[in-house]
Amino acid sequence: MAALDFYDRVDLYELLLDWNPSDERDFVLGASERWGLGRPRRILEPFCGPGRLLRLMPGLAVGFDLNRLMLRRASHDCRVFRADAARFSVRPSGFDLGFCLIDSFRHLLSEEAARSHLHCMGTALRPGAVYVLGFELTGDMPVAASSEGWSVWRDGVEIRCRFSGLGDQDPDSRLETSRVEIDAGSERIDETFPMRVYAREQFQDLVDEEGSFEIAAGFDRCGDLDYPVELDELEGSAVFVLRRV
Numbered sequence: 001m002a003a004l005d006f007y008d009r010v011d012l013y014e015l016l017l018d019w020n021p022s023d024e025r026d027f028v029l030g031a032s033e034r035w036g037l038g039r040p041r042r043i044l045e046p047f048c049g050p051g052r053l054l055r056l057m058p059g060l061a062v063g064f065d066l067n068r069l070m071l072r073r074a075s076h077d078c079r080v081f082r083a084d085a086a087r088f089s090v091r092p093s094g095f096d097l098g099f100c101l102i103d104s105f106r107h108l109l110s111e112e113a114a115r116s117h118l119h120c121m122g123t124a125l126r127p128g129a130v131y132v133l134g135f136e137l138t139g140d141m142p143v144a145a146s147s148e149g150w151s152v153w154r155d156g157v158e159i160r161c162r163f164s165g166l167g168d169q170d171p172d173s174r175l176e177t178s179r180v181e182i183d184a185g186s187e188r189i190d191e192t193f194p195m196r197v198y199a200r201e202q203f204q205d206l207v208d209e210e211g212s213f214e215i216a217a218g219f220d221r222c223g224d225l226d227y228p229v230e231l232d233e234l235e236g237s238a239v240f241v242l243r244r245v
Contacts (some may be wrong), residue, residue, distance in 0.1 A: 006180050006191050010073045014050050015152055016161050016182070017102065025056045027223045028099045028132045031241045034225060035216040036130035040096035044124055046085040046117070047104035051078035062095075064088060085120075086113040093126045101134040101239065106195040109175060114196070115210045118242075122212025125244045131213060134239040138165050138176070139199030146236075157185040169197050200234055213242035 007013065032040050041059040048054050048063025051074030055061075064083040065071050074080045083089075086108055098121050108114045121131050138146050147164035160183045169176040175194045182189040198206075207213055217228040221237035229238075 006182065006189055007067055008069050009189070010050050010069050012159070012182065012184060012189075013070075014052060014073075015154055015159065016150075017052060018152070021053050021056055024053055024101060024223075027225060027239075028053075028097070028101075029058070030225045031132050031217070032097045032130055035241050035243055037096050037126060037128050040129075042095045042097075044090065044095040044098045044121075046088070046098070046100050046121070047102075047107070048074055048078070048080060049102075050074050051080065053099075053101070054078045054080075062090075086116045088120050090124045092123050095124050096126055096129050098125055098129070098131040099133070101132065103135045103195075105133055105135040106138075106198070109194055109196055110173070111206070114206055118207070118210045118212055122210075122244055127244050129244045130216065131242040131244070132239065133242055134237070135198070136165075137198055137200055137203070137235050137238050138195075139169075139174075139197045139202060154184075159184045165195070165197075166192075174198075174202070200231060203240070204231065207242065212244060214245050215240055216243040217241040 043057045043061040045054050045063040048065050049070045054063045055077050063078055063080045066084055071080050071082055108117055149162035151158050151160040162181045164179050166177040174197045176197050177192050178195045179192045218231050218234050219239040220229050223239055
């Protein structure tokens with residue numbers, strides 16, 4: 001069983017997450033038009049990875065990540081730089097829209113890191129701009145519901161992936177072990193890593209206490225702009241439209 005860092009495997013990452021990026025782009029841009037500053041000219045993506053969605057964005061779209069291999073791939077057709085999402089600096093009020101959709105927010109492993117991230121994003125965005133943030137509200141889910149599996153095909157080989165939370169949440173740190181298992185023909189990846197757990201109320205408290213944003217709307221994973229979900233009904237995969245105050 002290979003002990004590999006999945007996030008270093010840019011090829012597998014792109015293949016396994018290659019689902020309808022144009023739909024995600026349209027959702028993010030639509031959220032900006034409905035709750036933010038309209039059609040954005042400057043867009044910022046933290047945790048940009050290989051730039052799968054960034055490269056589809058209009059205007060000046062800029063992303064950042066810590067992983068050098070991901071940035072190398074993204075730099076082929078995106079504007080990117082290397083930075084820690086918990087403490088980064090860009091021109092104040094330099095962006096009209098921010099987005100981060102694939103659960104990366106939960107890699108910020110402390111309240112201080114999450115608060116600092118929101119502060120940095122608030123500094124980066126113009127007042128009235130929105131930050132479209134998607135992640136799993138695993139604090140409101142039973143362990144059995146926090147597992148997801150899917151498969152894709154490459155060169156006639158089925159590649160299967162399963163992502164799951166192991167339910168070993170520490171009540172003080174709110175960290176739990178997450179696991180990614182990938183079967184890719186002759187190769188197998190089985191990796192565990194910590195992620196932070198959020199319930200609805202915990203995220204609401206974080207946003208309120210940090211103070212840079214207000215929650216303008218919430219959605220489930222279907223992401224239909226015409227059907228926002230009441231915040232007290234959100235669970236599992238959620239997308240929040242945070243508006244810069």
